[in-house]
Amino acid sequence: MGFSPFDDFMFGVMPILGFLIFALVIGGFIFIIIKGFGQWSANNNSPRLTVPAQVKTKRTNTRGGGGDSSARTTYYVTFQVESGDRMELQMYGNEYGMLAEGDLGILTFQGTRYLGFERNGTAE
CATH class of the missing domain: 1.20.5 (Single alpha-helices involved in coiled-coils or other helix-helix interfaces)
Incomplete structure (x- = not known):
C-alpha cells in the first residue's frame, strides 16, 4: 500500500x-x-488630576464561571466632570460598591487609571 x-x-x-x-x-x-x-x-x-465629578452610571463585566472555572468580574463607573465630558474608569469591587449613581464628589485619576473619589453629596 x-x-x-x-x-x-x-x-x-x-x-x-x-x-x-x-x-x-x-x-x-x-x-x-x-x-x-x-x-x-x-x-x-499623564498628569494626576483632581476634579469635581458626578457618578453617572455603573456597570460590571463578568467572564468565566462555567464548569470548573471561576468567574472574574470587572467593575466600571462612568463619571461626568463639570465640562460635561464623561469618562469610564475601571476600579476594584470594594470601591465600586461604595459609589451610587448620582453621587457628587471629587474624582482623582491619572489617564485611564482611577485613583479615588471623595463623595460629598448626591444630585437632586
Missing part, C-alpha cells in the same frame, strides 16, 4: 499550518502585553 498524492500534500501542509497557528497564538499574547505596557506607560506619563 503506497502513499497517495493527498498524503504527500497533508504531510507537507500540516507542519506549516501548525506553525502558523502557534505563531498567531504567540503573536496575540505579545500584542496584548505590548498594548498593556503602552497603556500603563501612557497613564504614568
Whole structure:
C-alpha cells in the first residue's frame, strides 16, 4: 500500500499550518502585553488630576464561571466632570460598591487609571 498524492500534500501542509497557528497564538499574547505596557506607560506619563465629578452610571463585566472555572468580574463607573465630558474608569469591587449613581464628589485619576473619589453629596 503506497502513499497517495493527498498524503504527500497533508504531510507537507500540516507542519506549516501548525506553525502558523502557534505563531498567531504567540503573536496575540505579545500584542496584548505590548498594548498593556503602552497603556500603563501612557497613564504614568499623564498628569494626576483632581476634579469635581458626578457618578453617572455603573456597570460590571463578568467572564468565566462555567464548569470548573471561576468567574472574574470587572467593575466600571462612568463619571461626568463639570465640562460635561464623561469618562469610564475601571476600579476594584470594594470601591465600586461604595459609589451610587448620582453621587457628587471629587474624582482623582491619572489617564485611564482611577485613583479615588471623595463623595460629598448626591444630585437632586
